[in-house]
Amino acid sequence: MKSARAVCFLLLAASLAVPFSPSLANKDDSIFERIRQEHAFVEKNLHRQQVGPESLAQSLTVSAQPIDVKHYRLQIRLVPEAPLLAGTVTISAETTAEANAISIDAAENLTIDAVRFDGSPRDFKRKKSRIDLSFATPLSARTSFTIAIDYHGAPVTSNILGGGMLVARHPAGGFPVMANLSEPYAAPTWWPCIDDPTDKATAEVEATAPEGYLVASNGVLDRTQTNADQTATFFWRESFPIATYLISVAATNYSKFEDTYTAMDGVTHMPLVYYVYPEHLGLAQQKFAVTRRALEIFAPLYGEYPFLTEKYGMAEFPWGGAMEHQTMTSMGSNVIGSATNNGELIIAHELAHHWWGDLVTMKTWDDIWLNEGFATYSEVLFFERYSNMDPGELMSRSYDDGKVFGGLGGTVTAENLDNPFDDRGAIYTKGAWVLHMLRHILGDQAFFDSLKDYRQRHAFANASTGDLQQVFEDHYGSTLDWFFQQWIYATGRPSYKVSTDIEPSNTSTGYVVTVTIKQKQSQEIPGRSQSVYIMPLDVTVHFEDGSSYTESVRNDARKQKFGISVSKRPVDVVIDEGNWVLKKLK
Secondary structure (H helix, E strand, O other), rough: EEEOOOOOOOOOOOOOOOOOOOOHHHHOHHHHHHHHHHHHHHHHHHOOOOOOOOOOOOOOOOOOOOEEEEEEEEEEEEEEEOOOEEEEEEEEEEOOOOOEEEEOOOOEEEEEEEEEEEEEEEOEOOOOOOEEEEEEEOOOOOOOEEEEEEEOOOEEEOOOOEEEEEEEEEOOOOOOOEEEEHHHHHHOOOOEEEEOOOOEEEEEEEEEEOOOOOOOOOOOEOOOOOOOOEEEEEEEEEEEEHHHHOOOOEEEEEEEEEEEEOOOOOOOOEEEEEEEEEEHHHHHHOOOOHHHHHHHHHHHHHHHOOOOOOOOEEEEEEEOOOOOOEEEEEHHHHHHOOOOOOOOHHHHHHHHHHOEOOOOOOOHHOOOOHHHHHHHHHHHHHHHHHOOOOOHHHHHHOOOOOOOOOOOOOOOOOOOOOOOOOOOOHHHHHHHHHHHHHHHHHHHHHHHHHHHHHHHHOOOEOOOOOHHHHHHHHHHHOHHHEEEEHHHHOOOOOOOEEEEEEEOOOOOEEEEEEEEEEEEEOOOOOOOOOOOOOOEEEEOOOEEOOOOOEEEEEEOOOOEEEEEEOOOEEEEEEEEOOOOOOOOOO
């Protein structure tokens, strides 16, 4: 006797019915909704548009030039009440090839008072957002030099990219605060620099502010100096290479408190240093306590925290999200001061950037997903271990709208370099799905080994999507071009229509489950003649006694049939029950 059963699958935006998933019985649905909302907050607010006096939509970054910056010394004076800023930047660098000119980024709001080359006054030309120095006799390769630039100006922010020196007052009490947000192109609005993310350098930040202010910045605070003019100078030193967009200062009447992280060796202790508005001290002490636990989760997965000899810190600033400034994350006052947002997700996200973004920085803004997709998937890895959540269930219920061309519909690689964050859903969330799928394809051991290898190869430097692909291929043992072409450079996702037939086996006492998979999507995939996704798909057969059997099939055609032999009578068949593939199921 022949029995047949058609199984229809529907992926919903907010939830996915998985009748055999044990975690559903143990997790309140509200936790998935909370995580979904908190992640949506991260995507929306970290790079939201701001209304400001000046548009900086165009890239301020000068063209690549044969210069290797070794060190920045930024001496900056902050005058929040005015508001004004002024200072001197000393750039220590070396030519990598013959150079007859050097260009430095400096936005038009900055007035350049003087330029010195190797200590001597130097003429320069100002071309909008650039300072140009030319040499009658070209500098030969491997020539070391210093350029010192005196400047002053009024803070500006961009109404497109949202960066610059932010000036505001506390929500309670009205005390002034100045703090920067430079990603992606706004560092030159508050200090002259060579704003190239691939040219990382060590840095000193000597920040002067009025009495009563504390200044938070990168690296280690060497000393504080009280000045005769009723100001104080804070001497911060970042000894690890840092990209210009990650250098920061934040100044107000902070309350400071600390915690300690014990490294994986069980011996080394690192300070956790926090600067918050006085009115938010109690809330911050409660929320920031999770930071130590997040470090303990990420370090075994990715390798030890990269800046262990310095610190990890967070400083409150007047913004709607947060920014992973190296060793001193800037954390939005609306997050810290919120009575309903516990901050766990955003704390984990920004901390993860210290591996993925700060230690390993993208080579170009096209590959910003290497920062943001990694930090987003780190949210999932954090909750998987912190709250004992199933990663696939979390991805499907909190990180997916279920739509082929919804919020995740774009290409993961950025395509608008004037605003590389314009397609946030693809960069953040689809980028996280890329890692989630690679994890299943390689298996946990090879996946996390690949991440550690990726870290080791590109630590304190830069990487591209191609570099990441090479590392994963080395651990996979074969090409992964088929995977990267369809998930990084193509829009949308596969749309599957699945049906099953169950009938007794002709050669044994068991049964044969025939699974028919049709792909219905129409979007193009670069380098592929047909819009066919190539993916391993898990087929799980459930039996009357509560047991199950899973077999992975390679789906690489518009229509395919797969036969699976089982010894017991099936009662249900589920495709991708573990939610390892970003898809639409019909």
